[in-house]
Amino acid sequence: MAHIAQLAEVDVSTVSRALADSPRVTVETKERIRKIVEETGYVVNHGARMLRNQMAGQILVILPNIAATFYPEVVLGIEDTAQKEGMSVIIGSTQLDNVREEALAQQLLNGAVDGIILLTGHLPEVLRNFAGIERHIVAVSRSVADISIPYVNIDNEKAFAAAVKHLLAQGYTDIAHIAGPKRSPTAIARIQGYTRAMTEAGLSTFIRVEAAESYDIEAGRLAMQRILSSGPPPRAVACASDEMAMGAIRSTRNEGLRVPEDIAFIGFDDISFAAAFEPALTTIRSPRRKMGELGAQLLIRNLKNPNLKPKSIVVEHQLIVRESCGAKRSKGKTSAPNRDN
Amino acid sequence: MAHIAQLAEVDVSTVSRALADSPRVTVETKERIRKIVEETGYVVNHGARMLRNQMAGQILVILPNIAATFYPEVVLGIEDTAQKEGMSVIIGSTQLDNVREEALAQQLLNGAVDGIILLTGHLPEVLRNFAGIERHIVAVSRSVADISIPYVNIDNEKAFAAAVKHLLAQGYTDIAHIAGPKRSPTAIARIQGYTRAMTEAGLSTFIRVEAAESYDIEAGRLAMQRILSSGPPPRAVACASDEMAMGAIRSTRNEGLRVPEDIAFIGFDDISFAAAFEPALTTIRSPRRKMGELGAQLLIRNLKNPNLKPKSIVVEHQLIVRESCGAKRSKGKTSAPNRDN
DNA sequence: TTGAAAGCGTTACCAA
């Protein structure tokens, strides 16, 4: 920067102001400096800026399991925005281990990171009484129970109701629901969406919720086995995740039943392989990358403006009609694989 | 740090040395300082350290396409190691756009990042004459042609030969190969592996390579269509990626042929959905996460030790036997989904 | 509108 100042024949402080687009520098001076900066390819020293500004310049993303296909795209959205804002991102995977989770959360307390984006839907204990909780933490894609934290998420209840309504629109009445772990707010919201859609259709007698321990393929397989072994099979099943749907479909076929002819399925998430799966999954897509971007924007905005009132953001889901629900393709619905969104 | 020094009744310089585990501090002093650091939850200020050490503290990862399932796990391995080493990672996706790629590469030239990890197999033009090329760049999972850059990769020729040999071991002789874009070193290595395995088995008359434009599902679908429409179908197909295998299998079934009974398939990569696919894919797994970790270690090592001779690392692949190859499960081979490695 | 200078937290050199 001293170099730039020399070339522009001004003081470093002027260069600094010019770069910050301060009104206390004439337009001509700014322009001259801007040109030199461009020519020299100068970039401000991140370390020096952070040192001066008393920020770590880092955001910590806490997610439950790196292996799950859902998260990477959210993370990439976060990275993208963070980078634009001059912050970097570090990732911590709890692997469902409490100790690891608390250790990660410590990083906010001791100032190693400026803020945390939670993808776990769970607030670490050590942060429960942290003063700046609303300014330094944002929950993305999984809301946190009990406590008010700004979040970015789809409306899970509405989204799942939309899934069920799509099955209803195919003429199915006996529709079961394979749900996520019953304590998670997300699972609860989806169960409510299911229940509401069924009730509104006057089908409350058909309501059947089979809760699983997790959202993975194996959980779906087991849940479907329980459903099939406990009486006459339902005509359709709404699953709380695509992975569950895949497991459940495998289960169903193992029993000699056809999908979607005997039992129709709808998943949730639109993970990248939902389209390649056989049968291709009808599902609800949430804008993963977008949620990551918005989450990072929200967090950084809160960090930079201590006086701003933290808010939450609800994003739109999208119904993706493919094969597993047994529908004729309706016009205007995309069925392309989820490349980005 | 001044605070720590005060509590320990020493100078900040001593604290700094103690924290760096310098031999010029007595064990007792170190221990005393260590304790205080622990109690206070002190962490060194990243910005100050970077400022002082003249490093940006950032590694840039350049990858071709964030949507591809292969990369996120490599990136997470990189992040993990980088974090341990006190560096952060930023991610740039070229989306196959040259302009974007060159812009990203600029960041190394102007010092915004200390090093680059290339997952593209392609060295941006602007870096071609960069002096510190061997110290500041590492190629992971895709080697770079023409120019010597340290890399971390499996032995693609050997790995693909292993895939073909597995098909040979099932008794197939008429084995075709759906290959990646012919100019990529990776595709070439795999083609060589295929050719060698076939030749060594005395089956060179059966050699048939169908090159595709990319590694995705659609590319596999089209390549298989070309194969099927040009004469009697092969008995088995070795594909250069799992996604290609998925597309090719769909193509095959569309023609009324059974998999693996009429045509057997083997994929490559062991992406997370290879196990869930129907039929579950036999494939070659490369240790994605491990490669990311090693790549980051290698880069950071090179950055920190200007005098060290840059080296490359070859990691082991693993044959994963599942259903698509028509094999009886052989003992000792895992078929679990690729959760991590 | 611009310049001068202090200070952010570290590290490394030199002195003791």
Place this chain on the structure above:
DNA sequence: TTGGTAACGCTTTCAA
């Protein structure tokens, strides 16, 4: 073995 101190590059307050 330890202490003192300059310097890293930036921002911001105060002065001009």
